[in-house]
Amino acid sequence: MKRSLSVPGIAYGGDYNPEQWPEDVWAEDMRLMREAGVTMVSVGIFSWALMEPSEGVYDFSRMDRILGLLHDNGIAADLATPTAAPPAWFFTAHPEALPVDGDGRTLSYGSRQTFCPSSPAYRTAALRITRALAERYADHPAVVMWHVHNEYGCHNAACYCDTSAAAFRNWLKGKYGNDLDALNHAWGTTFWSQWYYDWDEILPPRATGAVPNPTHQLDWRRFCSDELLSLYTAERDVLREAAPATPATTNFMVMHNFDALDYWRWAPELDLVSNDHYLRSTDPESEIDLALSGDLVRSLAGGPWLLMEHSTGAVNWQPVNRAKNPGELRRNALAHVARGADGIAYFQWRAAKAGAEQWHSAMLPHTGTDSRIWRDVVRLGADLRALAEVRGSTGTAEVAIVWDWDARWALELPSQPSEEVRYADLVRSWYEPLWRAGVAVDFVRPDQDLSPYRLVLAPTLYLVDEAGAANLTGFAARGGTLAVGFHSGMVDENCHVRLGGYPGAFREALGVRTDELFPLLPGESAGLSGGGTAVLWSERLRLSGAEPIASYTTGPLTGVPAVTRHTHGEGTAWYLATCPDPDTLAALLDRIRTEAGVQPVRATPERVEAALRRGPDADYLFLINHGDEDAQVPVATGATELLTGRPAEGGTVTVARGDVAVVREPR
Numbered sequence: 001m002k003r004s005l006s007v008p009g010i011a012y013g014g015d016y017n018p019e020q021w022p023e024d025v026w027a028e029d030m031r032l033m034r035e036a037g038v039t040m041v042s043v044g045i046f047s048w049a050l051m052e053p054s055e056g057v058y059d060f061s062r063m064d065r066i067l068g069l070l071h072d073n074g075i076a077a078d079l080a081t082p083t084a085a086p087p088a089w090f091f092t093a094h095p096e097a098l099p100v101d102g103d104g105r106t107l108s109y110g111s112r113q114t115f116c117p118s119s120p121a122y123r124t125a126a127l128r129i130t131r132a133l134a135e136r137y138a139d140h141p142a143v144v145m146w147h148v149h150n151e152y153g154c155h156n157a158a159c160y161c162d163t164s165a166a167a168f169r170n171w172l173k174g175k176y177g178n179d180l181d182a183l184n185h186a187w188g189t190t191f192w193s194q195w196y197y198d199w200d201e202i203l204p205p206r207a208t209g210a211v212p213n214p215t216h217q218l219d220w221r222r223f224c225s226d227e228l229l230s231l232y233t234a235e236r237d238v239l240r241e242a243a244p245a246t247p248a249t250t251n252f253m254v255m256h257n258f259d260a261l262d263y264w265r266w267a268p269e270l271d272l273v274s275n276d277h278y279l280r281s282t283d284p285e286s287e288i289d290l291a292l293s294g295d296l297v298r299s300l301a302g303g304p305w306l307l308m309e310h311s312t313g314a315v316n317w318q319p320v321n322r323a324k325n326p327g328e329l330r331r332n333a334l335a336h337v338a339r340g341a342d343g344i345a346y347f348q349w350r351a352a353k354a355g356a357e358q359w360h361s362a363m364l365p366h367t368g369t370d371s372r373i374w375r376d377v378v379r380l381g382a383d384l385r386a387l388a389e390v391r392g393s394t395g396t397a398e399v400a401i402v403w404d405w406d407a408r409w410a411l412e413l414p415s416q417p418s419e420e421v422r423y424a425d426l427v428r429s430w431y432e433p434l435w436r437a438g439v440a441v442d443f444v445r446p447d448q449d450l451s452p453y454r455l456v457l458a459p460t461l462y463l464v465d466e467a468g469a470a471n472l473t474g475f476a477a478r479g480g481t482l483a484v485g486f487h488s489g490m491v492d493e494n495c496h497v498r499l500g501g502y503p504g505a506f507r508e509a510l511g512v513r514t515d516e517l518f519p520l521l522p523g524e525s526a527g528l529s530g531g532g533t534a535v536l537w538s539e540r541l542r543l544s545g546a547e548p549i550a551s552y553t554t555g556p557l558t559g560v561p562a563v564t565r566h567t568h569g570e571g572t573a574w575y576l577a578t579c580p581d582p583d584t585l586a587a588l589l590d591r592i593r594t595e596a597g598v599q600p601v602r603a604t605p606e607r608v609e610a611a612l613r614r615g616p617d618a619d620y621l622f623l624i625n626h627g628d629e630d631a632q633v634p635v636a637t638g639a640t641e642l643l644t645g646r647p648a649e650g651g652t653v654t655v656a657r658g659d660v661a662v663v664r665e666p667r
Contacts, residue, residue: 003247003271005306006144007040007076009388011343012381014363015309016041018066019050020352026066029350030073032364036374037381038075041349042308043067044133045080045150046112049087052129060136071142078249079137080147081235083126085112094121100161103207111356113155117227118167123234130235134242146239146248147308151276152228154253157260158220160204164227169199171223186494187215214413214495218463221409225262233269247271251308254293254300256280256424259412262405263300264445273301276309276347279332281322287609287626290332292431294339295395296403299443303394306343307336312373313361321359327658329376331624334383334660338611338622342391344384386642387662390620393613397440398598401431402458402472404446410463410495417487418519420536423460426485429579430459433586438600438610439593450475455596457589461488463495469505476509477569481596483589484510486537486577487517502539503575510575511546511566514539518557525581526562527553532584534562541577549574549588563588572596605631608655621663625655636665 005011013033018026033041043066044051052058070077091098091109097119099107107114115122137143158164176182180196189195194213196202205212205220236248249272252263257280267273275297279286297305312329314321324332333344351362363377408423434441442453446468450456456475461484464472469489476482489505491497498504502514518538520526525533528550538557546566552558562578574592579585601612607627613620620642623633632652639648642662655661 003245005247005272005343007343009039009391010337010341010384011040011076011306012036012345012384013038013041013075013349014346015045015348016043017046017348017350017352018043019047019062020355021350023065025350026069030069030075032369033075033349034073036363036378037385038349040076040078040144040343040345041070042078042080042147042345043070044082045147046082046085047080048082048085048129051082051133052087054089055093055125056128058129058132063137067137067140067142071140075142076144077140077142078145078147079133079143081126081130081133081149081239083130083235084150086115086122086125090122090125094119094125096163097122099156099159100164102158102160102205104160106161111155113151115156116159116161116163117156117224117231118159118161118164120163123231126231127234127238130238131242134239138243138246143243143246145272146236146243146246148232148235148239148248148250151251151253152232153224153260154258157228158204158224160206165203167227168204168220168223169202171226172202172219173199175219187213187219188494188496189213211414214410214415217413218406218410218495222262222406225260225265225405228261229266229269232266236269249274249306249308251276252297252300254297256289256428259405259408259424264405267300267302272306273297274306274308277307277336278309278311278315279324281315281318281320287331287335287624288428288432288435290335291339291435291609291611292428294336294341295441296443298340298395299403301340304340304342304392306345307333307341308343308345309347310336310345311361312346312363312365312377314359316357316360323361326372329373330380330383331626331658331660333380334622334662335609335611335624337384337387337390338609338613338624340395340613344380383643386645389642389664390613390615390662393615393620395440395442396601396612396614397442398452398454399434399439399593400442400444400450400453400456401427402446402456402461403427403443404461404464404468406493407461407463410491411460411487413495417517418537420519420522421460421487426460426579429582429585430457430485430589432582433589434593435609436586436606437590438602438604439598440601440612447471450480453480454598455481455483455593457483458488459485461485463491463493464489464505465493466505473506473509473568473573476571476573479570481572481574481592482509482568483574483576483592486539486579506573506575507544509566509568509573510564511544511568511573512541512561512564512575512577513544514541514577516540526555526557526578528562528580528584529553533581534578535581536579538562538578546575550580602633604633608633618667619665621665623653623655623661623663625657625659628657630657631655633661635663639663639665
């Protein structure tokens, strides 16, 4: 049973760390939170050392006062288990719980998440304080949600110590039915004399002289994700025992560069899916990554979700700690709401004056209330109040993009045909033209029900099992449109190459067969018939029923098809055997989705983002103008712009440059 959040409307707030400040500041915090429209804050995330000053000795007096103050001021608490940062006394007593890296170095405490996920001592201590916290605050009127741990795997996704090695072996015994021969077959250990005769011979993929076994590495990634998940579920179960009706969450990190956890496996274990998202200052159009992330989190959640952390401005951990541009704070927050967020929160409420994150922006900056950030924070609070009715509405996508962590991990293992091929980059390259065109997108697992969609895209699916491949090709056979990117279907779930020609599992459905790969060198390109160029990848492909749509016009594969189309059953299967330049790819995807009958949620001028949430009685059209000119967008008769409360007269709404409009369209 999924438990729901009791905070009305779109929840608003951030991480609140009053323990970092004198108590005479707390009253001002309450006053300013009310001014900003804050309705929920996360508390206690890094408070272990203060709440348990020595083993088994607790001091909850400070948290008692904090929760009481929040409740008195009408602000809900998302109460955290503080287990992401064990105190120094724990490591003094249990040095064996410190993590070990792949080179065999034991890391020291002194930051956060410096523990071995497999450590029995850590698990015991974490569950002990979780239980104490749950028993004390299970019935506290301020506590509306449990915040379990914080950003699992952010700094300790893998530990290579002997304790982790033993846990890995136990995990492998479970996966392979305690059958060592089955493991040897799955790992292909006849190669390089790697055959194992005893379970105790198996180690984590520590630093070694040459390339480690790919299936060994893949199973290690799976184990590490599952090991951290077991820590989450253990804490969650303790909390549920004390407070059965209170929802529990933990903050995911569905961002471009974080790939440690298989969130498809994690999401069903959360009552509410939460995510942290930070813009990369090196990305000139970071709003695209934001939208992609939001769509992926909504897909993981199966509906609305919570944005647990993002920034009002600068992010301290990036190489260049850049502030946001005027209007960007508001656009970012409302773009998350457009993609399904029913809560908007920041790290953090008050900017820290000491510690590792002292140069991270906050809702209340170092400058105080005489600042652009503060004025934007207050305005955003009013905006979210105006959007209260949007809560609970869903997406409307007819296009699905396949996203799979197993495939990502396998693709980016060493000794691939090209180390220039990167999973997230390829997915974004296909997502971006759809975003620009205003086409709604969901993300799906390979084995997921695809019946709600007209078009399914698999930009990169190097690894896929038989069930996933059959599901995708069956979707096309039943009348759907499937488009597959290069180097897909190549290996099974054990990283074993499918023999008989590429692209392996999809060869028959796509009506093509490739006998040799020709990855392109950095800076190298090949011409394409009809215009445009191909980069990154090419392959010697021949047709087995498919029709050529584009072929190479230069290079060693001149005349060889690069893009094909094939009738498969009652549907259509496309194959992109290369990486076209962005304009060519956009035109191709526009053709594919148009032929599939997929239309944008709304036609908009260039640089105006459109997203739609559907409620029981109305649609909510979000229009975000990232451009430098005002834009007019057609809307339904009887529509109302919610942020201003004004009716949309004349069947259009004007979105000023850098601004946002949210239009209620009755159905």
